[in-house]
Amino acid sequence: MVLNQTDVPAFPKINAIVRANGTAEVVVAGNSRNVKAAESLQQLRDNALSLVVREAKTLNRPVRVQVNDPEGQGELIVNPDGTKESVSYVAKASRRRVAEAPDPAAAPPAPAAAETPIPAPINDEPISDVPGTVPLATGTSMTLTPETTSTPEAQEAPTRRSLKETSFLVSAPVLEPATQGWRGALTRLGFRMDPSAEELSEREDIRTVSQHWPGPRTIAVVNRKGGANKTPTVVMLSAILARYSGAATVAWDNNESQGTLGWRTEKGAHDRSVLDLIDSSTELLSPSTNAAEIAKFVHHQTADKFDVLRSDENEEGDHEVTAEEVDIAHQVLTRYYRLVVMDSGNTARAANWRRMIHHTNQLVVPVTAIEDRAEAARLTLQTLESRGGHDAELARNAVVIVSESTDAKRAMSGDALKRAKDEAQRIADGFEPFVRAVVRIPYDPALVNGPIRYEALQPATQRAWLAAAAAVATGF
Structure with a gap:
């Protein structure tokens, strides 16, 4: 993607800080990442900028970075391919005091007395960095004392460094010992073991989904084909993000008529839906309304810590949610929640579907x-890309989640299970060049029927959904 400098957004805010003491950090949207140590200042700069390049690759677009190092500060544009463009740069003034050039109008010095011996040639050695010394003809130095100093200017104190330019906090964070596998078992026996690469990867995913971000975020889960796993995806992303981040999270069934999110989640002590919330929007948006009032309209998931806003379930089923109603409901929910995860219907042309995309931060x-589910997913992305602007950016930055398609009886057959895994990998590989991230989810019977609970999933499925949620949260 090629953008002019003025077109490169300032979000997320990125700072690359390189210090004279050999440490550096990159701060992305308030989250600090330590930079790998290096033998030279230039290598340290390169290591810091490699983290910025990684962020540009994640966003699939150029990013702005404010650079501050011992030699100067400025702003760069960093592209996903690693190329960099300078926007501005200001060099820092040197701390070494440069001797003033002699005034050509001044009178020449008086000739030395005849009996004064001619000194030996002066070595071409640099001026000593030790304050108060000057080199002599033999390469030795003489310390100037108040008695030997001829002018007051020679006693001027050397320029001191600012305390803002140093820090005593240079230690890397202590790595917590292993808690999983045989390494964790040895740690519990008193033998401190470092975690494995798999455990470190899981910790990084947990850190990613546990972050808090400025302002509310809206996730839209879309595929124009029914049975593509939209509702289980909404439930699992909501559960993981709510559990780990602690952010107030709501799953909203934005089906144009009647959706199934309410069937797959826990029901509260009432029957209210999105239409009731819209009818009460004036009261809910009033500054005097207590935050707990939203509980009258949503259904809390007691184990997974998120709320559900159900679609309309009237018997006639004759109401279709309009674009204006989506605006009203979204305004209400973003006042009470930091994270809105939206389920959707199968019609990309519907007014409520298109308005959902308008409010979406992450697709x-x-x-x-x-095959037909994968083809429907491709057509959904193609439709958004063809619309250009915000819709196309969402499609390019999308996260595709591929779930293995099998059933419990077939899963008992080794050949059938292998075929299902191979097909999932083929589809994942097909999407990878066109979106920001692709995550595979193994088959799990707990996702097939009935209410979905995070704790009911197998450990491998939980780990895969954690990776999927981390890929989504990276886009925030």
């Missing part, structure tokens, strides 16, 4: 490993 496209 998620679930697909089961069946």
Whole structure:
């Protein structure tokens, strides 16, 4: 993607700080990342900018970075391919005091007395860095004392460094010992073991989904084909993000008529839906309304710590949610929640579907490993890309979640399970060049029928959904 400098957004805010003491950090949207140590200042700069390049690759676009190092400060544009463009740069003034050039108008010095011996040639050695010394003809030095100093200017104190330019906090964070596998078992026996690469990867995913970000975020889960795993995806992303981040999270069934999110989640002590919330929007948006009033309209998930806003379930089923109603409901929910995860219907042309996309920060496209589901996902992304602007940016930055498609009986067959895994990998590989991230989810019977609970999933499925949630949160 090629952008002019003025077109490169300032979000997320990125600072690269390189210090004279050999440490550096890159701060992305308030989150600090330590830079790998290096033998030279230039290598340290390169290591810091490699983290910025990684961020540009994640966003699939150029990013701005404010650079501050011992030699100067300025702003760069860093592209996903690693190329850099300078926007501004200001060099820092040197701390070494440069001797003033002699005044050509001044009178020449008086000739030395005849009996004064001619000194030996002066060595071409640099001026000593030790304050108060000057080199002599033999290469030795003489210390100037108040008695030997001829002018007051020679006693001027050397320029001191600012305390802002140093820090005593240079230690890397202590790595917590292993808690999993045989390494964790040895740690519990008193033998401190470092975590494995797998455990470190899991910790990084947990750190990613545990962050808090400025302002509310909206996730849209879309695929124009039914049975593509949209509702389970909404439930799992909501559960993981709510559990780890502690952010107030709501899953909203934005089906144009009647959706199934309410069937797959826990029901509260009332029957209210999105239409009731819209009818009460004036009261809910009033500054005097207590935050707890939202509980009258949503259904809390007691184990997974998020709320559900159900679609309309009237018997006639004759109401279709309009674009204006989506605006009203979204305004209400973003007042009470930091994270809104939206389920959707199967019609990309519907007014409520298109208005959902208008409010979306991160697009998620679930697909089961069946050809027609994958093709529907591709067409959904193609439709958004063809619309250009915000819609196209969402499509390019999308996260595709591929779930293995099988059933419990077939899963008992080794050949059938292998075929299901191979098909899931083929579809994942097909999407990878066109979106920001692709994550595979193994088959799990707990996702097939009935209410979905995070704790009911197998450990491998929980780990895969954690990776999917981390890929989504990276886009925030």
